[in-house]
Amino acid sequence: MKPLTINFRSKAAQTIGDEQVQNSLEHVYTGFYQGRINAASDTPNWEELRTKGKAIKDHTIAHLDHYLDMFSEKVEQSGGTVFFADNAEEARQYITELAKDRDIETVIKSKSMVSEEMSLAENMNDSGFETIETDLGEYIIQLAGETPYHLIAPAVHKSRKDVAELLDEDFTDGDRVPDATELTMLAREQLRDVFARADMSVTGVNFAVAESGSIVLVTNEGNGRMSTSVPRIHVAVMGMEKIVPSIQDLSTMLRILIRSATGQRISTYVTMVNGPKTPDEEEGPEEFHVVIMNNGRLKLLKDPLLRESLNCIRCGACLNACPVYRKVGGHAYGWVYPGPIGAIVTPVITGLKDATNLPAASSLCGACHEACPVKINIPRMLLELRHKTAEGLSDPDERTSKFVERAIWKTWRIGMMGRGRFDWGARLAYLFMRPFSINGWIKKAPPPISGWTVSRDFPLIAGKSLKYRLKHRHKKEI
Amino acid sequence: MPETSNNNLGTQSVTLFATCMIDQMAPTVGESTVEVLEHLGLQVKFVDQQTCCGQPAFNSGFRSESLPVAQRFLELFEAVDGPIIVPSGSCAAMVRNFYTDLFRDDQSLVERANTLNERLYEFTEFIDRFFGSDAIAGSCDDRVTYHKCCHLLREIGIDEQPLEMLSNIDGLEMTPMNRADVCCGFGGAFSVKMPDISSAILEEKLDNIEATKANRVVAGDIGCIYQIEGGLRRRGSTIRVLHLAEILSESIRNRKTGKATE
Numbered sequence: 001m002k003p004l005t006i007n008f009r010s011k012a013a014q015t016i017g018d019e020q021v022q023n024s025l026e027h028v029y030t031g032f033y034q035g036r037i038n039a040a041s042d043t044p045n046w047e048e049l050r051t052k053g054k055a056i057k058d059h060t061i062a063h064l065d066h067y068l069d070m071f072s073e074k075v076e077q078s079g080g081t082v083f084f085a086d087n088a089e090e091a092r093q094y095i096t097e098l099a100k101d102r103d104i105e106t107v108i109k110s111k112s113m114v115s116e117e118m119s120l121a122e123n124m125n126d127s128g129f130e131t132i133e134t135d136l137g138e139y140i141i142q143l144a145g146e147t148p149y150h151l152i153a154p155a156v157h158k159s160r161k162d163v164a165e166l167l168d169e170d171f172t173d174g175d176r177v178p179d180a181t182e183l184t185m186l187a188r189e190q191l192r193d194v195f196a197r198a199d200m201s202v203t204g205v206n207f208a209v210a211e212s213g214s215i216v217l218v219t220n221e222g223n224g225r226m227s228t229s230v231p232r233i234h235v236a237v238m239g240m241e242k243i244v245p246s247i248q249d250l251s252t253m254l255r256i257l258i259r260s261a262t263g264q265r266i267s268t269y270v271t272m273v274n275g276p277k278t279p280d281e282e283e284g285p286e287e288f289h290v291v292i293m294n295n296g297r298l299k300l301l302k303d304p305l306l307r308e309s310l311n312c313i314r315c316g317a318c319l320n321a322c323p324v325y326r327k328v329g330g331h332a333y334g335w336v337y338p339g340p341i342g343a344i345v346t347p348v349i350t351g352l353k354d355a356t357n358l359p360a361a362s363s364l365c366g367a368c369h370e371a372c373p374v375k376i377n378i379p380r381m382l383l384e385l386r387h388k389t390a391e392g393l394s395d396p397d398e399r400t401s402k403f404v405e406r407a408i409w410k411t412w413r414i415g416m417m418g419r420g421r422f423d424w425g426a427r428l429a430y431l432f433m434r435p436f437s438i439n440g441w442i443k444k445a446p447p448p449i450s451g452w453t454v455s456r457d458f459p460l461i462a463g464k465s466l467k468y469r470l471k472h473r474h475k476k477e478i
Numbered sequence: 479m480p481e482t483s484n485n486n487l488g489t490q491s492v493t494l495f496a497t498c499m500i501d502q503m504a505p506t507v508g509e510s511t512v513e514v515l516e517h518l519g520l521q522v523k524f525v526d527q528q529t530c531c532g533q534p535a536f537n538s539g540f541r542s543e544s545l546p547v548a549q550r551f552l553e554l555f556e557a558v559d560g561p562i563i564v565p566s567g568s569c570a571a572m573v574r575n576f577y578t579d580l581f582r583d584d585q586s587l588v589e590r591a592n593t594l595n596e597r598l599y600e601f602t603e604f605i606d607r608f609f610g611s612d613a614i615a616g617s618c619d620d621r622v623t624y625h626k627c628c629h630l631l632r633e634i635g636i637d638e639q640p641l642e643m644l645s646n647i648d649g650l651e652m653t654p655m656n657r658a659d660v661c662c663g664f665g666g667a668f669s670v671k672m673p674d675i676s677s678a679i680l681e682e683k684l685d686n687i688e689a690t691k692a693n694r695v696v697a698g699d700i701g702c703i704y705q706i707e708g709g710l711r712r713r714g715s716t717i718r719v720l721h722l723a724e725i726l727s728e729s730i731r732n733r734k735t736g737k738a739t740e
Binding site: 009012013016029323324327328357360361362363364365366367369370380383384385386387388389390391393401405406409410412413415416417418419422423426441443448449450451452454455456457458459461462464465466467468469470473 | 496498500501502503504505506508509512524526527528529530532534535536537538539540541542543544546547550576579628629632633657660661663664665666668669670671672673674675676677678679680681682704705707708709711712
């Protein structure tokens with residue numbers, strides 16, 4: 001997917017002004033966020049599970065090569081094929097070549113964020129393979145020609161009316177908007193036929209278990225399970241960080257993933273796939289391929305300050321908790337991964353230069369860190385990226401800060417390095433601001449504070465500092 | 479006269495780190511902090527040369543500008559003994575949690591910061607730890623709601639303690655705020671760099687505040703206080719925002735003068 005991170009601010013402003021999308025985003029809090037809070041409080045050992053989850057991920061990422069080797073060996077032992085793709089282009093090529101070679105006509109896809117990195121559905125369609133998304137949200141997004149809005153709820157920004165119009169222009173019956181069940185039934189009818197004729201499927205991978213060579217899918221719609229069982233060829237695509245060492249680890253990760261994502265204790269379907277059908281099995285795909293993709297992940301792995309971002313299990317909890325995501329929506333982030341975790345991985349994978357606004361767009365409130373099932377310290381990494389863009393000490397190319405900004409902070413430093421200057425600077429600011437103030441507040445301030453006064457009054461600096469007031473105070477008995 | 483002079487602190491003297499914003503923009507919050515601490519029987523020292531902990535530049539990514547300011551803070555406060563009280567969750571979090579990152583190229587600085595942090599407390603945290611959340615019994619007749627400032631809540635871990643302190647004030651009526659733990663949108667330089675996003679987050683906070691029908695909002699960080707009060711004033715609202723230290727000192731004063739209904 002072509003990164004459009006450079007448009008962050010205009011996209012964000014557009015979403016903030018869109019009342020319908022703002023209403024939809026409200027459900028992210030009342031639904032998903034509250035769901036996670038409730039599920040966590042119903043789980044007595046929740047904090048223990050998070051600690052365990054973090055330990056599993058820390059360990060796996062630290063020994064990633066070992067577990068990737070173990071996993072691919074196991075997949076091959078059970079008759080599958082593993083392909084390591086260095087980037088999205090290589091992954092796409094492998095899948096397209098495979099489809100060509102096996103005379104494929106129709107490809108069904110289940111939900112996969114990694115496939116979004118490749119813009120796989122779009123590219124396969126362009127190459128002449130009918131490729132249909134089968135996750136309901138993804139199907140809606142495909143019909144709309146958009147990209148996913150949320151890690152687990154790709155069409156969360158669409159209203160029921162939008163969905164009805166996308167599924168069938170003639171479906172809306174006057175002013176009556178069909179309910180969710182009717183819409184699902186309609187999509188189901190449209191997709192049934194595709195399932196029946198598909199000869200290849202591409203699915204995502206929630207976890208890949210190293211010791212057994214299994215891939216695991218967590219879904220609520222059943223489309224994932226049909227995708228892994230109906231077509232004669234199954235291709236699973238995954239980022240290289242999706243590995244867990246053992247089945248036992250998997251059980252911990254499933255517990256925290258599902259509760260953090262939807263607030264369910266377990267999803268409707270948890271599907272484990274171990275290779276293609278064996279000679280004594282009657283059903284299942286004849287071929288099973290796993291595409292393991294790097295696409296910038298090694299860059300994260302090599303950076304000790306950002307490596308923790310590879311612990312992410314894509315549950316979406318940080319998006320739901322984030323006050324910024326809930327206002328600017330998913331498309332503002334300009335690439336596959338939105339929200340707080342997107343603000344870290346997107347700049348590193350697609351280039352920090354165009355994505356400077358992503359780490360900057362945070363109040364550092366820490367709600368993401370608090371929500372993360374594997375305790376990823378997202379604010380800390382956002383600060384690291386801000387450091388890179390401000391000063392570019394490790395890579396001068398990454399410095400995008402403007403001269404004025406650097407001059408402001410230099411001046412700030414000089415002012416803070418002595419009490420005399422500090423008081424003198426405050427005095428000057430006070431005298432300058434006072435004429436613009438009414439009762440100690442300013443309605444319209446010049447830059448750099450003009451941004452503040454678009455929606456807030458700005459307080460006038462006090463005429464006398466605390467130091468002065470404490471020196472001159474008459475000891476009041478209170 | 480102080481009501482309480484017994485504490486398990488082992489000293490009667492503390493040092494105030496006012497923070498740059500309280501020092502120059504909200505000195506009355508600093509005075510209130512001093513009054514509350516004195517009410518608890520403590521003598522409050524003020525380091526005359528103090529300015530800032532370095533957080534603004536650090537948060538904006540300008541670590542090489544932040545570093546000397548942080549180092550200066552460290553040196554100034556190493557020179558005084560006893561507990562250091564910070565009436566700001568955000569500045570306390572900077573020193574406690576983020577100096578490790580800022581100083582990482584010089585481990586001796588990290589160790590010195592760790593040593594200093596053994597005696598550095600955020601204001602609410604300090605009172606709760608050494609005097610208990612029921613140590614201050616004042617009175618006032620306001621209808622009050624409490625906003626949980628992010629760094630105080632998530633970096634320092636102060637959650638319900640301020641509510642307990644407020645519930646101890648005679649005549650004060652608490653009214654709970656919906657989503658009290660959701661950010662107000664301040665975020666330091668973020669509020670002027672991305673005003674449209676910061677404002678959109680603030681508007682939700684203001685709606686939740688107005689729905690409480692409180693006449694005062696209490697919070698623990700001056701940045702958030704100005705963000706919220708600035709927004710309320712722009713709306714023409716008469717709701718005012720106070721630092722926890724302000725309402726505590728006011729309620730102590732009311733108790734002394736017999737003001738406010740019981």
